[in-house]
Amino acid sequence: MPVLGADMERGTLSRWRVSAGDHVTKGDIIADVDTDKATMEVEVFETGVVERLLVQEGETVPVGTALAVLVSAGETAEAARPAFAPAAEGAAAQSVRVEASPLARRLAAKLGVNLDGVRGSGPRGAVTRGDVEQAASAAGSLTAPAPPPPAPLLAAAVEALPPPATPSATAAAEPPAPVVAAPAPAPASTHGADADRRAAMRRATGALMARSKQQIPHYYLGTHIDLGHALRWMEEANLERSVAQRLIPAALLLKAVGRAARDVPQMNGFWVDDEFRPSDGVHVGVATSLRGGGLIAPAIHDVDQKSLDQLMEDLRDVVERARNGTLRSSQMSDPTITVTNLGDQGVETVFGVIYAPQVALVGFGRVIERPWAENGLLGVRRVVHATLSADHRVSDGHIGGRFLSSISNYLQEPASL
Amino acid sequence: MSESEIRATVLGILTRIAPEADLAALDPDVEWQDQLDLDSMNLLTMMVEIERATGVTVPERDYSKVSTLNSCVAYLMSRSPVAR
Secondary structure, eight states, X not given: OOOOSTTOOEEEEEEEXXXXXXXXXXXXEEEEEEOSSOEEEEEOSSXXXXXXEOSOTTOEEETTOOOEEEEETTOOGGGOEESOOOSOGGGTTOOOOOOBOHHHHHHHHHHTOOGGGOOOOSGGGOBOHHHHHHHHHHHHHOSSOOOOOOOXXXXXXXXSOOOOOOOGGGGGGSXXXXXXXXXXXXXXXXXSSHHHHHHHHHHHHHHHHHHHHHHSOEEEEEEEEEOHHHHHHHHHHHHTSOGGGOOOHHHHHHHHHHHHHXXXXXXXXXXXXXXXXXXXXXXXXXXXXXXXXXEEOOEETTGGGSOHHHHHHHHHHHHHHHHHTOEEHHHXXXXXXXXXXXXXXXXXXXXXXXXXXXXXXXXXXOOEEEEEEETTEEEEEEEEEEEEEEETTTOOHHHHHHHHHHHHHHHHOGGGO | OOHHHHHHHHHHHXXXXXXXXXXXXXOTTSOHHXXXXXXXXXXXXXXXXXXXXXXXXXXXXXXXXXXXXXXXXXXXXXXXXXXX
């Protein structure tokens, strides 16, 4: 069960799109997963053949639970690995003790069952005697041992911030980590009706934000940025474009943030295990309000490297998918910094809460016309208030200020974006 | 397209963009961005759909002229090559 957002603790496998024996190619959609926030499409991270499905449709399991076993090309069934790894492969090496009753441990030792590969059904996911017996029974009927699922983001299940997300391409190289204490199963009321989902979403968002505010020493900066050059450039560019190809200001803002994050790496990465781990890629989470309420922040990857046209395409895709409930697992897995843009709602200023384990969030308000003095002359400019919420464990106001200045500088040269 | 057809077309587009909205309660003279909580990406999608359905290209400088249901229908009526 992939981690589809830092606030996700569990997911319901709503539909398999593959069956045992199917050949799959990296990037194929293999399943739909319902979370508290949305239905998302799970992509397979490796090419191979589905050996078996481990989770039934309708089953709710903690993040990190293996969903299926995939046999890669040239690999034997014995070496098969879970067909999907969560986004937090970077944490896969973490060793977390399996929760199991003493009876279950003794029984596991007697029957030769590796508890790391057993998904617990007890309180907080603890492995019970019945789980061990079932695992032993299953092992006897299979040619390959049950694969240990990779480590999940523990989210609220433990008193620690989630580990960082890394590109899923690294998953294959990472040894699977033990199964961990799972959160209690979701109450049935969190599934089904829209009202229940909205309530569940609020709880998930609330839990993540509360944890962020409790654990991350935020500091806040703000600056007004003259968007006159950027918007004039965009409007002129749009005259030459078809309607469908037009740019919107959000694309320019995203690109400027992406490039600034490349310049100031202290803003781009994760706080894990009491240290900052900068990210190689700049993957910007786009805070997107869902129709009917709620918030989700899918990622646009490698923002600093992409053209504005590509960013527009990606932005359209993630926003539509977020609102249609068809986000892909790769879009939810690994944002390294988040942008929230409340300008469309008429808000001038937004000071956001950092999405742990990220270390910075940029907010943009409404573009407004205001008096603007420059070189001793007073004029009227279109201006946006840009804010930064950043983690004091990683940076201070000086570095944060440099980051905001960098965003502003890029926006003064829109043609270079 | 007649005025009623253009109106129905625009409402159909709005329904797809904001499926949860109660369009029966939409005030045709109040900006729909405020009523329907539309963002700039929604508006761009709307302009794409309007062009596809009516053949009218709305330039960016005219966005303010199509910001309510009534003003949008009037704008499209005045420019639609097939309006009648």
